[in-house]
Amino acid sequence: MKHLFFIFLLVALAAGGAQAQTTAGNVPAKQPIELKPGRMQPQAKPAPNRPDAPPQFPGGAQGLNTFFQQNLKYPEAASVKQISGNVVMTFTVEADGHLTNPSVVQPLSPECDTEALRVLGQMPAWKPATRKGQPVATQVRLPIPFGNSEGLQVEQGKPKFE
Numbered sequence: 001m002k003h004l005f006f007i008f009l010l011v012a013l014a015a016g017g018a019q020a021q022t023t024a025g026n027v028p029a030k031q032p033i034e035l036k037p038g039r040m041q042p043q044a045k046p047a048p049n050r051p052d053a054p055p056q057f058p059g060g061a062q063g064l065n066t067f068f069q070q071n072l073k074y075p076e077a078a079s080v081k082q083i084s085g086n087v088v089m090t091f092t093v094e095a096d097g098h099l100t101n102p103s104v105v106q107p108l109s110p111e112c113d114t115e116a117l118r119v120l121g122q123m124p125a126w127k128p129a130t131r132k133g134q135p136v137a138t139q140v141r142l143p144i145p146f147g148n149s150e151g152l153q154v155e156q157g158k159p160k161f162e
Contacts, residue, residue, distance in 0.1 A: 051129035055093040055138050058124055071119050074146060075111035083109050084147025087116040091142070095135040097125035108146060116144040 057064040088106035091099045102120045104113045128135040 051131045051136055051138055052133075053130045055097075055129045055140060056127040058127065067123065068119070068144065071122055072144070072146075073115060075109075075115050077111045078109050078146060081109070082147075083112065086143035086145050087112050088141060088143050089116055089120055090139060091120060092137055092139050093126045093128055094137045095128050097128045097135075099123055099126065101139075105141065106143075112146045115146075119144065 057067070059066065085108050086106070087104060087108045089102060090105050091102040094100055099120065102117055104116065107113045129138040130136065
């Protein structure tokens with residue numbers, strides 16, 4: 001008699017599980033939204049770590065140009081070799097505005113890379129990025145010019161996860 005009860009229980013559970021699977025299987029899958037070129041749509045739920053305002057050097061782009069003009073020294077070895085171009089750096093602007101984790105992403109020459117790291121270490125604190133009014137740490141990609149007079153452009157990186 002006990003065995004009959006357990007068999008009945010197992011059959012009932014198996015039938016209930018099969019019914020639950022068919023019910024869940026009958027729900028139509030939500031079709032993905034297709035974004036077509038020229039018809040982009042804003043995000044319904046923006047990423048929780050995306051800043052509303054990017055980090056900014058004190059004085060903006062003009063202040064950054066002035067800072068480089070006053071502090072960047074073109075290495076003599078690079079001058080002799082007539083090396084010119086940009087050293088692309090990445091660093092994190094922390095929530096308090098200080099710079100951390102500097103690294104060379106696109107090197108130019110060992111002398112220029114060293115000078116770029118030195119100058120980056122002398123930079124003042126930036127105005128941090130903000131998300132919903134609160135400062136957040138953000139990674140920044142910055143080209144540092146050597147031997148050319150092209151304008152600077154700050155590329156914004158992905159926010160740092162806390």
